[in-house]
Amino acid sequence: MEQITLTRPDDWHIHLRDGAYLKRTVEDASRYFGRVLAMPNLFPPITSGSLADNYRKKILSYSRTGFEPLFALYLTEETTPHSVNETKENYDFVPAYKLYPSGVTTNSEFGIKSIENMYPVFDAIQENDLVLCIHGEVTNPEVDVYDRESYFIDKYLKKIVQTFPSMRIVLEHITTEEAVNFIKESNDKVAATITAHHLLYDRNKLLAGTLNPLYYCLPILKRNTHQKALIEAAISGNKSFFLGTDSAPHPRQEKEKICGCAAGCYTSHAGIELYAEVFDSQNAMSRLEGFSSHFGADFYRFPRNRDTITMERRDWIVDQKIDFGGDELTPIKAGETLNWKIESGENSTAREYQLE
Ligand code: NCD
Ligand code: ZN
Numbered sequence: 001m002e003q004i005t006l007t008r009p010d011d012w013h014i015h016l017r018d019g020a021y022l023k024r025t026v027e028d029a030s031r032y033f034g035r036v037l038a039m040p041n042l043f044p045p046i047t048s049g050s051l052a053d054n055y056r057k058k059i060l061s062y063s064r065t066g067f068e069p070l071f072a073l074y075l076t077e078e079t080t081p082h083s084v085n086e087t088k089e090n091y092d093f094v095p096a097y098k099l100y101p102s103g104v105t106t107n108s109e110f111g112i113k114s115i116e117n118m119y120p121v122f123d124a125i126q127e128n129d130l131v132l133c134i135h136g137e138v139t140n141p142e143v144d145v146y147d148r149e150s151y152f153i154d155k156y157l158k159k160i161v162q163t164f165p166s167m168r169i170v171l172e173h174i175t176t177e178e179a180v181n182f183i184k185e186s187n188d189k190v191a192a193t194i195t196a197h198h199l200l201y202d203r204n205k206l207l208a209g210t211l212n213p214l215y216y217c218l219p220i221l222k223r224n225t226h227q228k229a230l231i232e233a234a235i236s237g238n239k240s241f242f243l244g245t246d247s248a249p250h251p252r253q254e255k256e257k258i259c260g261c262a263a264g265c266y267t268s269h270a271g272i273e274l275y276a277e278v279f280d281s282q283n284a285m286s287r288l289e290g291f292s293s294h295f296g297a298d299f300y301r302f303p304r305n306r307d308t309i310t311m312e313r314r315d316w317i318v319d320q321k322i323d324f325g326g327d328e329l330t331p332i333k334a335g336e337t338l339n340w341k342i343e344s345g346e347n348s349t350a351r352e353y354q355l356e
Contacts, residue, residue, distance in 0.1 A: 002313040004285055007293035008066075008305035008345065009272050010035040013133070013172055013193045013244030015264065016059060016069070018042050020325030023062050025249060028268040030067035031346055034305040035297070037133075037244070040074035040098055041107040047074045048083070049091035056093060060353035066307070067347055070300075072096040072133045076110050077117065081124035088128035095300050096131035096170070097121075101152075103139045105218045106248070106263055115156050122160065126167035131300065132160075133170045136179070137219055149219050150178035157182070161190055168299065173198065173246045175219040177229035183240050184233075191299050193244025194234050196274035197265045197332055202227040213261040214330055217248065234275075234291055235284035242296035245271050251327035269331045270318060276311060276340035309345030316341050 014036045016025045029036050038059065040046035046055055052071040059069045071094045073079075073087060079097070087094050099118070100111030112118055125132050136157060137148035153171075161169065166189065171179060174192040183192045197217060202224040206215040215221060233241045248264025255262055267274055272292060279288045297304045318333040 003310055003343070004276075004288070005308050005310045006272075006289045008032070008034040008307050008309055009243060009292035010296050010302075010305070011245050011247075011271060012037045012170070012242060012296040012300070013039065013195075013246050014268065015039050015041070015246070015248040017249060018055070018058070020327075021249065022058060022325075024322070024324050024329075025247075025268060026059050026062040029247070029271070030063035032272060032309050032342055034066065035068045035070055035302065037070050037072055037096065037300075040072055041100065041105070043107050045074035045076070045107065045110050046071060047076055047079070047110075049073070049087045049094055052091060052094055057353065057355060061351065061355045063351065063353075064347035065350045065352050069093070070095055072098040072131075074110065075099050075112060075118065075121065077112060077114075079118075079121050081120050084121060084124035084128055084130065088130060094130075095302075096133050097125055098133045098135070100135045101137065101139055104135050104137050108135070115160070119163065122164050122167060126164045129168075131168045131170060133172055136171045136174075145220055146222060149174070149176050153178055153182050161186060165189070170244075170299070172244060173219060174230065175222050176226045180229045180233045184238065186240070188240060191240040191242065191295075192233075193246070193296075194230055194241055195244065195246040195265075196267050196271070196278065197221075197246075198227065198230055199234055199278040200274065200332075213255045214332070214334075215265065216255070216261050216263055217246070217265045218263040231278060231282060235279060235282050235287045237287050237290055239290070239295040239298065241291065242299065243275065243292045244296075247271065249324060249329050251324055252321070252330055253327065255330065266322070266329055266331045269322060270333065270338060272309070273311070273338050273340045273342065274332065277338060280313075280339065307345065310343050311340045312343045313339055314341045315339060
């Protein structure tokens with residue numbers, strides 16, 4: 001029997017949602033992941049340390065022991081350098097801020113309209129040695145949806161990196177060869193997360209034959225040359241590429257609308273197993289641990305997890321649908337066979353935290 005044991009992995013980009021959906025997302029994410037960086041695009045968004053603190057308590061009330069939720073605060077045009085200083089001083093579970101260009105994705109309308117106006121805030125992020133996570137796409141209607149990431153890199157990101165050379169930046173959920181090259185050419189202050197779905201699929205999955213909303217996510221799936229560049233980056237052993245699932249659930253009625261399909265793919269039901277499919281297909285299982293369990297922790301300056309999970313090569317079939325707080329959710333690979341299954345290393349089901 002083929003097995004692999006890995007340092008417990010962390011997920012450096014996840015959407016845990018809120019309300020009735022939180023129980024499911026947290027149960028799935030906390031089964032095997034150690035740390036997760038929870039994204040703040042709730043409604044209303046998580047813009048301050050105290051909002052993150054409330055959200056954290058709710059998350060912990062559903063999570064297993066050993067799971068550590070961290071937060072990226074939502075940058076708005078009201079964020080001040082002073083509030084960044086306060087965050088650093090008071091909230092050690094907030095290692096990052098998240099920049100959403102306004103209108104770029106789900107619940108991003110409170111995001112940034114003028115990136116240059118945020119430079120004083122970036123300065124404070126740099127001074128406080130926090131991380132700036134970026135959804136790196138533009139929203140200009142004249143820029144083709146497939147070019148929005150590379151355009152953002154050229155038009156904005158290069159300048160941000162030049163102006164703030166000591167700021168740690170994560171370009172989130174990269175999807176293009178241009179992004180891979182940009183990260184490779186940058187110093188070790190600039191890194192990127194890569195999702196499982198962008199490694200598994202190209203845009204044919206979304207568009208060829210019939211239109212399939214399950215695969216609609218942002219940034220949108222690109223052509224297979226880009227997918228290949230992402231796979232090469234993920235398995236390369238380069239420490240600037242690490243795991244961020246961008247697991248972003250939407251109930252079926254929001255995904256399968258005739259018009260207005262919500263962007264996002266749910267992958268937390270099989271977070272690490274989906275990456276294993278990709279690494280195994282490239283004969284690169286020995287590189288999975290660095291990508292999933294070491295490089296992100298090193299970049300965020302957290303200690304690597306000390307415990308492990310063990311996976312076995314064994315076929316299993318993903319549920320066709322998942323109960324999602326009373327709604328239905330279709331996960332990625334629904335009804336399909338995966339080749340790797342976690343055998344041991346579940347976090348303890350004991351809960352450390354009870355909501356008052
Ligand atoms: C995410 C969501 O639904 O919150 N959607 C997505 O397609 N990835 C937001 C995001 O990360 O862009
Ligand atoms: Zn996301």
